[in-house]
Amino acid sequence: MRVLCCLDGTNAEQIAKAAEMLSTIQPLTLSILYVIDIGPRAEMDHLRERFFRSSTQRLPHEQEMLESEKSSARDILNAGLRYLAHAETIEREGRPGHEIVNVAAQWQADVVLICARAQYGGKASIGPKSVGHVARFVLDHAPCPVFLVRQLAREKFPIAR
Amino acid sequence: MFLFFPVPEIWKTALTSLIGLVTLIGLMTRPFRWNEAIIAMVGAAVLLLLGLISPADAFLTLIRDWNTFLFFLGMMGLSALAEAAGLFDWLAVQAARLAGQSAARLFLNVFLLGTLISMILSNDATALILTPIVYLLVTKLRLPVLPYLFACTFIADTASFLLPISNPINIIVLSRFPLDLWTFLRLLLLPSLVVIAINIGVFVLLYRQQLKLSFDINRLPSAEASVKHKAYFRYTCAVLALVAIAYVIASALQFHLSFVAMAGAMLLLIGALSWRQITLRETAKRISWSIFGFIAGMFVVVRAIEDTGLTTIFGKWLLNLSGGTNFGAVMVGTAGSALGTNLINNVPMAVVMNSALGSIEHAPTAIRHGFIAATIFGCALGPNLTTVGSLATVLWLLMLRQRNVDVSGLDYLKVGLIVTPLMLLAGALTIWLLL
Numbered sequence: 001m002r003v004l005c006c007l008d009g010t011n012a013e014q015i016a017k018a019a020e021m022l023s024t025i026q027p028l029t030l031s032i033l034y035v036i037d038i039g040p041r042a043e044m045d046h047l048r049e050r051f052f053r054s055s056t057q058r059l060p061h062e063q064e065m066l067e068s069e070k071s072s073a074r075d076i077l078n079a080g081l082r083y084l085a086h087a088e089t090i091e092r093e094g095r096p097g098h099e100i101v102n103v104a105a106q107w108q109a110d111v112v113l114i115c116a117r118a119q120y121g122g123k124a125s126i127g128p129k130s131v132g133h134v135a136r137f138v139l140d141h142a143p144c145p146v147f148l149v150r151q152l153a154r155e156k157f158p159i160a161r
Numbered sequence: 162m163f164l165f166f167p168v169p170e171i172w173k174t175a176l177t178s179l180i181g182l183v184t185l186i187g188l189m190t191r192p193f194r195w196n197e198a199i200i201a202m203v204g205a206a207v208l209l210l211l212g213l214i215s216p217a218d219a220f221l222t223l224i225r226d227w228n229t230f231l232f233f234l235g236m237m238g239l240s241a242l243a244e245a246a247g248l249f250d251w252l253a254v255q256a257a258r259l260a261g262q263s264a265a266r267l268f269l270n271v272f273l274l275g276t277l278i279s280m281i282l283s284n285d286a287t288a289l290i291l292t293p294i295v296y297l298l299v300t301k302l303r304l305p306v307l308p309y310l311f312a313c314t315f316i317a318d319t320a321s322f323l324l325p326i327s328n329p330i331n332i333i334v335l336s337r338f339p340l341d342l343w344t345f346l347r348l349l350l351l352p353s354l355v356v357i358a359i360n361i362g363v364f365v366l367l368y369r370q371q372l373k374l375s376f377d378i379n380r381l382p383s384a385e386a387s388v389k390h391k392a393y394f395r396y397t398c399a400v401l402a403l404v405a406i407a408y409v410i411a412s413a414l415q416f417h418l419s420f421v422a423m424a425g426a427m428l429l430l431i432g433a434l435s436w437r438q439i440t441l442r443e444t445a446k447r448i449s450w451s452i453f454g455f456i457a458g459m460f461v462v463v464r465a466i467e468d469t470g471l472t473t474i475f476g477k478w479l480l481n482l483s484g485g486t487n488f489g490a491v492m493v494g495t496a497g498s499a500l501g502t503n504l505i506n507n508v509p510m511a512v513v514m515n516s517a518l519g520s521i522e523h524a525p526t527a528i529r530h531g532f533i534a535a536t537i538f539g540c541a542l543g544p545n546l547t548t549v550g551s552l553a554t555v556l557w558l559l560m561l562r563q564r565n566v567d568v569s570g571l572d573y574l575k576v577g578l579i580v581t582p583l584m585l586l587a588g589a590l591t592i593w594l595l596l
Contacts, residue, residue, distance in 0.1 A: 040296060040306050047288050047314055050506065050544065052197065052452040060244065061293050068300040075303065120305070120370040
């Protein structure tokens with residue numbers, strides 16, 4: 001089974017555990033993907049337009065920004081390799097949701113493993129806002145089944161009927 | 162054209178209004194992604210060619226606002242030359258070092274730094290120069306980017322009415338309706354502090370999870386590494402300190418602030434050229450020249466509309482809507498300006514409001530001050546409502562979302578919609594209490 005694991009910089013361990021669960025069913029071919037989000041830079045371009053600067057003009061420190069984003073992506077993928085040593089690594093740049101579904105199609109993934117949203121040490125949450133916009137997009141648009149990874153939240157049950 | 166062929170006044174009024182309206186719609190929608198300056202200048206050129214405003218009148222309008230043009234030039238020059246010294250990089254690294262590895266403290270430091278830069282060098286410097294530097298900093302520190310990015314973009318406007326020089330909008334409004342420094346501070350300092358506190362409080366609440374992280378300061382270069390030339394760096398700090406003091410003195414004496422900005426920029430330029438830190442060509446590249454065309458075009462278009470009496474009617478309508486009360490003046494002024502800035506950008510909105518407020522000159526002082534302070538406040542803070550662009554862009558994004566198209570811009574919009582109405586309301590109420 002070809003499993004595409006989506007990393008967000010906070011979820012390598014969770015994704016690895018989920019992959020391990022799947023590996024008990026059948027042998028896996030793993031790939032770990034990290035997408036450099038171009039949203040923040042697009043936001044800075046919007047800001048330049050609002051202040052009457054040409055959006056085609058280079059941002060100050062643009063080269064350094066690109067290098068730093070690349071280096072951050074390498075760190076995240078290396079962190080993923082610590083848990084999933086034999087996985088192939090894929091790095092993309094763009095809108096995360098779009099890139100994930102496109103890579104899933106291109107790589108012919110049988111399953112996409114993705115966390116509901118980035119976790120920064122908070123408690124597990126349930127409810128309509130517990131799935132972030134990237135995971136939401138992947139659930140809606142993926143070309144294959146999606147395995148949504150989330151923290152255990154049993155203490156929040158039973159919910160009101 | 163109509164200077165040579167007599168045409169009934171009603172036709173001239175209708176045509177001027179139509180051209181003004183098309184110009185404003187052009188600014189809202191920006192067809193073919195045309196630069197705003199081109200749209201405003203085409204509007205002005207058509208009015209001139211048709212004789213709907215005389216060249217002499219247009220020339221006098223531009224000459225009368227020389228202070229605004231010079232201030233824009235001086236302000237952009239100061240920021241560009243301070244950036245060349247590495248001042249912003251140095252300040253950002255210091256903010257990170259003082260945060261003691263805590264993401265939350267760094268977040269607060271970014272807010273404080275943004276406030277300081279907006280206050281002295283204007284919102285332009287915070288939004289355009291500090292934001293990319295902070296983005297780079299947090300990427301290097303492996304922290305989540307969005308909270309810090311939003312901190313910079315929001316504080317640029319939130320802290321932009323602490324002093325008259327904190328936002329060029331303030332200069333545009335004050336050129337027409339001068340307020341002495343004491344009145345400006347009395348009406349706008351406390352509202353500034355209130356909205357800054359709300360901005361920080363709401364953001365800390367929104368991003369509380371991300372702010373629990375810590376970072377490794379060793380990922381950053383030393384602060385000294387950001388300084389490109391020590392002597393020029395020290396010189397820049399000294400000149401900016403002098404400029405800050407001179408701004409306060411000039412505001413108190415109601416002396417033209419553009420002279421201070423230009424003198425500071427000239428001093429920095431001389432230093433930068435002497436130490437070979439920048440060339441004239443590089444300095445010129447860092448200045449947005451199109452903004453002068455945009456402002457000039459807008460001044461001429463609004464002047465022509467003013468002659469038709471439409472802006473006077475608009476001003477009287479605002480006055481009626483306020484019910485002739487201080488409370489009404491502040492609320493109507495704030496809501497109108499904030500809404501307008503999201504429709505047509507804040508610079509043209511300030512010019513339109515300036516013209517409209519001409520008709521309230523005989524209103525009681527408190528109402529007049531209420532409208533002036535609310536215009537500055539609404540035009541300065543309003544853009545935070547739709548950080549993704551104008552209201553037209555937002556409506557378009559909402560339409561796409563309704564059709565199940567994923568639009569990441571909406572995630573950016575949410576933040577503005579949560580925090581800005583709250584800040585506008587709290588700030589307006591504070592202004593009203595201070596009238």
